[in-house]
Amino acid sequence: MNNALRIGQVLGVPLRIHWTVPLLVFLFGYSLADGTLPAWIPGRSTTVYTAAGVIGALLLLLSLLAHEFAHAATARRKGILVHDVTLWALGGMTRMDKPPASGAAFLVAVSGPLTSLIVGGVALGAGAGLGAGLGWEVPAAVMVWLAWANLLIGVFNLLPAAPLDGGRVVQAVVWWRTADRERAERAAGRSGQILGILLIVLGWIAFLGGVWGGLWLALIGFFIVIVAKAELRQASLATALGGLRAADAMSSPVETAPQWTTVQRFTDEPAMNARHSTLPLLDFEGHPSGLLHVPELSKIPPMQRETLRLRDVATPLSQCTTCAPDDLLEDVLKNLTPRGGVRILVIDGRRLTGIITAHDIVRLAQRRRLRKDGAE
Numbered sequence: 001m002n003n004a005l006r007i008g009q010v011l012g013v014p015l016r017i018h019w020t021v022p023l024l025v026f027l028f029g030y031s032l033a034d035g036t037l038p039a040w041i042p043g044r045s046t047t048v049y050t051a052a053g054v055i056g057a058l059l060l061l062l063s064l065l066a067h068e069f070a071h072a073a074t075a076r077r078k079g080i081l082v083h084d085v086t087l088w089a090l091g092g093m094t095r096m097d098k099p100p101a102s103g104a105a106f107l108v109a110v111s112g113p114l115t116s117l118i119v120g121g122v123a124l125g126a127g128a129g130l131g132a133g134l135g136w137e138v139p140a141a142v143m144v145w146l147a148w149a150n151l152l153i154g155v156f157n158l159l160p161a162a163p164l165d166g167g168r169v170v171q172a173v174v175w176w177r178t179a180d181r182e183r184a185e186r187a188a189g190r191s192g193q194i195l196g197i198l199l200i201v202l203g204w205i206a207f208l209g210g211v212w213g214g215l216w217l218a219l220i221g222f223f224i225v226i227v228a229k230a231e232l233r234q235a236s237l238a239t240a241l242g243g244l245r246a247a248d249a250m251s252s253p254v255e256t257a258p259q260w261t262t263v264q265r266f267t268d269e270p271a272m273n274a275r276h277s278t279l280p281l282l283d284f285e286g287h288p289s290g291l292l293h294v295p296e297l298s299k300i301p302p303m304q305r306e307t308l309r310l311r312d313v314a315t316p317l318s319q320c321t322t323c324a325p326d327d328l329l330e331d332v333l334k335n336l337t338p339r340g341g342v343r344i345l346v347i348d349g350r351r352l353t354g355i356i357t358a359h360d361i362v363r364l365a366q367r368r369r370l371r372k373d374g375a376e
Helices: 021-040 046-077 102-133 137-157 165-178 181-208 213-241 263-268 294-299 329-334 358-375
Strands: 004-010 013-018 082-088 091-096 278-282 288-293 321-323 343-348 351-357
Touching: 004 082, 013 046, 021 046, 021 082, 021 137, 046 082, 046 091, 046 102, 046 137, 102 137, 102 165, 165 181, 181 213, 213 329, 213 358, 263 294, 278 351, 288 294, 288 343, 351 358
Parallel strands: 013 082, 321 343
Antiparallel strands: 004 013, 082 091, 278 288, 343 351
16 A cells, blocks of 8 residues: 555564554544543543543554454465555555465455454453443443444454455355355455445435534445455456466567666657657666656756766666566566556566566457457
């Protein structure tokens, strides 16, 4: 997820915090301190309510973290590569490779909601003990609030719609019954779209009825619709590209540019005029050294174009997505950088053999579908 800052790692998994997390803490802390606690336990000072609200919001954040790392820990036990865990305003997200089997997918999916339900049960018991046993009413109220929040998170995440964990459970079950992963992904994605639309409608009805929390519900529904739609596209693309290699999609021969050429010479000489917006750069030995995005050259001040060389303004090879001609196309697409777009250099040893762009992928997928439709 873009704009997420890595702050360390837990259990060997990188942990990232999105800039919206402070907003999450503020909203839940404010709601707890200004509304819930005064209604449950009146007569306390503003300082007590504020401190309890902040503590409660932070505990909720930790419980969301436990939910996500339950997914991560279960995935790693099943041999699935976990890339990172990100916390953001709508909860958390664990990025990992696809499970190798339906059983592993099921266990990874249910581990998060089960953890939230367990945390909720423990917090409810702690709240009862603090209130009845010790008479600490404010801490007890915070723990009860935390318990209900986790129980709600656990139950909500078990709704049978992707990208919620319940949608992953549906996907695992359909995959197990049909032995067709793509069909299972499509089923979960469609259910996610339906649930998201329902949440948007219910949220707006609640908001128009004077319940401000309806906006939050509508926002969650909107997020679910967007992600579910993206997963449907991904499942369709995976079906169309299944079994294909990078060499099947790449464009070759490739239009290139020498890395030592100045920006001014590149833009002035007719021989240097590029037909494509993205060009691989070659070093003196003819090996690929980076990727040049031609439209970016117009942003360079004219006074600097005489001294700057193309390698100075290009993306270095170490930051480009690369692959070998025989790599599976589906695996290559997983390694795309979030901001890099679909620009993949196909390299055989140290020799550039082709480039893959979004246009190449779409063209290949369309051709594959046409062949499939013709065969049917």
